[in-house]
Amino acid sequence: MNIAVVGTGYVGLVSGACFAEMGVNVTCVDINKDKIEGLKKGVIPIYEPGLKPIVLRNYDAQRLHFTTDLPSVLNDMDIVFIAVGTPSDEDGNADLTYVFNVATTIADHLNSHVLIVTKSTVPVGTSHKVKELIRQRLDERGLQELDFDIASNPEFLKEGAAVDDFMSPDRVVVGVETERAKELMTRLYRPFLLNNFRVIFMDILSSEMTKYASNAMLATRISFMNDVANLCELVGADVNMVRRGMGSDSRIGKSFLYPGCGYGGSCFPKDIRAIIKVAEDVGYEMSVLKAVESVNNQQKGILFHKFNRFFKGDIKGKTVAVWGLSFKPETDDMRDAPSLTLINSLLESGVNVRAYDPAAMQEAKIYLNDRIYYAADIYDAANNADALIVPTEWKEFRLPNWEILKKIMNNFLVVDGRNIYNKEELASYGFEYSGIGQR
Ligand SMILES: NC(=O)c1ccc[n+]([C@@H]2O[C@H](COP(=O)([O-])OP(=O)(O)OC[C@H]3O[C@@H](n4cnc5c(N)ncnc54)[C@H](O)[C@@H]3O)[C@@H](O)[C@H]2O)c1
DSSP states (O other): OEEEEEOOSHHHHHHHHHHHHTTOEEEEEOSOHHHHHHHHTTOOSSOOTTHHHHHHHHHHTTSEEEESOHHHHHTTOSEEEEOOOOOBOTTSSBOOHHHHHHHHHHHHHOOSOOEEEEOSOOOTTHHHHHHHHHHHHHHHTTOTTOOOEEEEOOOOOOTTSHHHHHHSOSOEEEEESSHHHHHHHHHHHGGGGSSSOOEEEEOHHHHHHHHHHHHHHHHHHHHHHHHHHHHHHHHTOOHHHHHHHHHTSTTTOSTTOOOOSOOOSSSHHHHHHHHHHHHHHTTOOOHHHHHHHHHHHHHTTHHHHHHHHHTTTOOTTOEEEEEOOSSSTTOOOOTTOHHHHHHHHHHHTTOEEEEEOSSOHHHHHHHHGGGSEEOSSHHHHHTTOSEEEESSOOGGGSSOOHHHHHHHOSSOEEEETTOOSOHHHHHHTTOEEEOSSOO
16 A cells, blocks of 8 residues: 655654554655655654654665655555644634645646545544545546545544554544545554554544544643642642542543643644634634633743742742753653743743753754753753752653752752652752642
C-alpha cells in the first residue's frame, strides 16, 4: 500500500513513521524545505521519545520518503492523509487555510482514484467541504468521471508518548461514507490492532465531532480539578487525598484528575475555542466549555499569584528560577505553555528569570528571545534565585539536591505547579513550599 502524509509535524511525522514501521510505503510531504532536507539527513525536527530510530530505520529501508512536492507523488497513492496544522484564528475559529491549501493542490493534480483522509483536528463538516472543493475543481478540469473517496481519521496521540500511542492505540476512530474507504482503512490499521481490533467506524460528521468532544472532556476534567484544588486550599483540604478518594470510584477513574497550573499545548486551548465557535455558528452555547476555558485562563496565573503573594507584591528586581518550559514533559512543544504566562507576568513585574528545560530551550528562544537567562541545568537556573517555580514536571526535577539548592539560592520559596514535592521534606531543608490545592 502507498500512502502520503501531508504535513510532517508532530502528528504527520509520527503517523508516517509508524505506518512505515508496519511495512507500508509512506511519503511524508511538507512545504517546509528545511524540515524535509533535515529529515533526509536524519535530523528529527521535534523532540519525541522513540521517534528517531523508527524514522531512521524506515528511511534506510526505503519505506519512508520525504518530499516537498505533493503533485509528483500524488497519483501513485492509495491514501493521502491531511495532517497539517489547524491553529486558532483571531476569533478562536479553527483556521483551515492549510487544510484547504492541501485540498487545492490535490484537486489541481489528481488523475487517479485516491482516498483522502482528514487527520488534522477539524470542525464538523470540514471533510465534506474538502470533498466539495476537490469535486468542483475536478469538474472544472473536465474530470467528471474521476472518482475519489474521503474519510475522517482524527488522531488521539499524546505528545511525549506519541509513538507508543500510535503503535498501541486505545481505539482508532474512522468516519467513512463508502465501503471502499472502510476496506482500505481496515487494511491499513489492522497491523496496529491485531489482538483486539478496535477501529470504530462511524459517519464522517460524528468522527470529526468525536475528536473535539474527547479533548473537551479531558480539558473539562483538568479545569474541574483545578477548581476543586483552589477550593481545597481555601477550606483546608488536601487535593492529593481528594483526588485519590475520587479516582478510586470506577465511574470516575484515576486519569486526568491532576490539578496544576492550567492546560496548554497545541491542542486543548485551540480545540476548546474551536468547539465553542462551532456551537455558536449553529446558535448553541457550550456553557460548560466556556467555564472550562475561563477556569484555565485563571489557573495559568496561579504560579505568579503565589509567588507575588509570598513576597507581598515586593517582587521588582527579584530573581526566579523556572524549571520546565514545554507545556508538558517529554516534548519540546511550547505552544500555549503555562510557563509562558508565568514568565511574561514575571518580566512585566521587573523580575529576572533564569530558566531551564531538558528539551525545549531552543523552542523557548522563539517565544522569549533574550528576555530571560537560559540556564545550563537546574542548579545554574537556581543560582541566586529568590524562588524556584516549577511549571512542568520533567522527571529530572523530581529529586534535586535540596542541600545544594539551599546553599546557592538567595531566598527559599518553592512554588510547585505540578505537586511533585513534599511540603514536610522541603520544610526540613528550610524551604517554604506552595503546591496546588494543598494546606
Ligand atoms: N500535536 C498533537 O499532539 C496533536 C494530537 C492530535 C491531533 N493533532 C492535530 O493534528 C494536526 C497537526 O498538528 P501538529 O501538531 O502535527 O502540527 P505541526 O504544526 O507540528 O505540523 C504541521 C505541519 O504541516 C506543514 N504544512 C502546512 N501547510 C502545508 C501544506 N500545504 N503542505 C504540506 N505541509 C504543510 C507545516 O509546515 C508543518 O510542518 C492539527 O490539526 C492538530 O490539532 C495534534
